Amino acid sequence: PPLEAIINLNDFEEAFTKFGTKKANAYISGASNDLLTLNANKSYWQKLWFRPRVMRNVSAINTEMNMLGCKVKMPAYICPMGIAKVAGPEGETALAAGAATAGIIHCTSVTASYGLDEILASAPNNPFFYQLYVDKQRHKSEEILRKLETHKQIKALFITVDLAVVSKREADERIRTQEAGLSVYLAGQQNKVDKKGGGLARTTGSFIDWALSWDDLAWVRKHTKLPIVVKGIQSAVDAKLAMQMGCQGIVVSNHGGRALDNAPATILTLLEMRRDCPEVFDKLEVFIDGGVRRGSDILKAVCLGARGVGVGRPFQCSVMYNKEGVEQCAEILQDELETAMRLCGVTDLENARGDLSYLNTSEIE
Ligand code: FNR
Secondary structure, three states: OOHHHOOOHHHHHHHHHHHOOHHHHHHHHOOOOOOHHHHHHHHHHOOOEEOOOOOOOOOOOEOOEEEOOEEEOOOEEEOOOOOHHHOOOOHHHHHHHHHHHHOOEEEEEOOOOOOHHHHHHOOOOOOEEEEEOOEOOHHHHHHHHHHHHOOOOEEEEEEEOOOOOOOOOHHHHHOOOOOOOOOOOEOOEOOOOEOOEOOHHHHHOOOEOOOOOOOHHHHHHHHOOOOEEEEEEOOHHHHHHHHHOOOOEEEEOOHHHOOOOOOOOHHHHHHHHHHHOOOHHHHOEEEEEOOOOOHHHHHHHHHOOOOEEEEOHHHHHHHHHHHHHHHHHHHHHHHHHHHHHHHHOOOEHHHHOOOHHHEEOHHHO
């Protein structure tokens, strides 16, 4: 479909199922085992209801937010996602350039299909976040951290911790072909077909260090001055640990349902944190991703205390329309967010952060 026909984020994912190859679709839209967490992420956002306030003069509103020292136009960033070239030739350069136009941030993945210099150069005036999987060969990660120090555009380091081993992605395993362009060289691994199948995620993810532990945050700290954000927190206990271990932020995430299946919908974890460790929201910058598909979801997350949300698959799919697609994806979110704020009687997002009076959570509590 032409870009004009795309009016919400689900449209991007649907368009990609028609346009993308089977393997690219399996890799992007796929998740673990029975897809229970994938589906729950989405459906739980829909069980949060607003308590709208009316007659509040919503002619002027402010959607800006401060995230990890960066002022952004709205509190949504593009999640780190591997090999964006599978969605379109511009890959991460489209994500970076589109984010810049929209005034938001792209968190670029260590498993990107473009080199870091090229990605940063495609949005030379925009800040970035950088996501790292710690390598079994620690010296490789240390080298990357050293290199990051020289790139002034990078403002925070996300360490992904929810994928100690690559999970069972059945759609990805079932397609055993090695399509041209998909088996890109990644972290020393080539996409292979073996007895378990043809899983692109699995065969390229074996470098991830499953021995990683909380004590290693001190090692990360020793090698970077950047704010450290632990991505993949799935319980209030771990949120509290992250705070005690001195990182600057967390992402409540289950990897978009691509890690442990039956891990809780991320919004459930956020609610558990409000109940069991509300202090974390004051001490750390709390982000959430997984199933965010509407601007109104951004408003919900902020009212629950989050500083921002990550949006994954819709942006990855929008790359099929190049930079213009990414821009449109962000524009739709911005427009939906503004509409939801006006209809809810919220004029300033920063003021609404943590204000539960706008939400009715009874359906899931
Ligand atoms: C991911 N995700 C991911 N996360 C990460 O920390 N490093 C990575 O390299 C990747 N790669 C990746 C590839 C693809 C194709 C997808 C869809 C996802 C997870 C991602 O950052 C995020 O947590 C989820 O995508 C959020 O869920 P939604 O918005 O896709 O539902």
